[in-house]
Amino acid sequence: MILVDIENLKYPIGKFSMPKEFSAALTGQWIRSIEELPGKLRSAVNNLNDQQLDTPYRDGGWTVRQVIHHLPDSHMNAYIRFKLALTEETPVIKPYFEDRWAQLPDGKIAPVAISLSLLEALHQRWVLLLKSMSEDDLKKKYHHPESHKDWELRNVLALYAWHGNHHLAHITSLLVREEWNTGRK
Numbered sequence: 001m002i003l004v005d006i007e008n009l010k011y012p013i014g015k016f017s018m019p020k021e022f023s024a025a026l027t028g029q030w031i032r033s034i035e036e037l038p039g040k041l042r043s044a045v046n047n048l049n050d051q052q053l054d055t056p057y058r059d060g061g062w063t064v065r066q067v068i069h070h071l072p073d074s075h076m077n078a079y080i081r082f083k084l085a086l087t088e089e090t091p092v093i094k095p096y097f098e099d100r101w102a103q104l105p106d107g108k109i110a111p112v113a114i115s116l117s118l119l120e121a122l123h124q125r126w127v128l129l130l131k132s133m134s135e136d137d138l139k140k141k142y143h144h145p146e147s148h149k150d151w152e153l154r155n156v157l158a159l160y161a162w163h164g165n166h167h168l169a170h171i172t173s174l175l176v177r178e179e180w181n182t183g184r185k
Contacts, residue, residue: 057170
């Protein structure tokens, strides 16, 4: 097995960095990342068995199954936060304990096909909304009570494009490290 430091296991594509600039091209790139994530995720886990799905991506980390279930949990919250920010004046959003959600039975033992389908449908709706947003819409904000910060939707868009790729990399880097024979070349 290849030795990898814990920081690379936690952040295989690096930590999120707040964008310093914005453009229509970057916005389009982030929307495409969100649009493409469900298919990439399904392809990554398509041939995994239950033992592989129940393998943590790192010591002390979530299992592949928990990561797959986490993505629609997290992205549903993001989608709702977008809708709140688009329809209210800087709403205060409700945080949630993602670590506790991952420990619930639907996060630990449910078949991954359920969350893959949910993520596909959710991202179809989310992308439809994202593509309809104006530059002014992307500047709308919500308030996160834990960070005590107002988040512009364009920053949140960048964050969730990164978030999906971050967790996809947890799974794909584990597949490489474990060298599981999944029938793919």
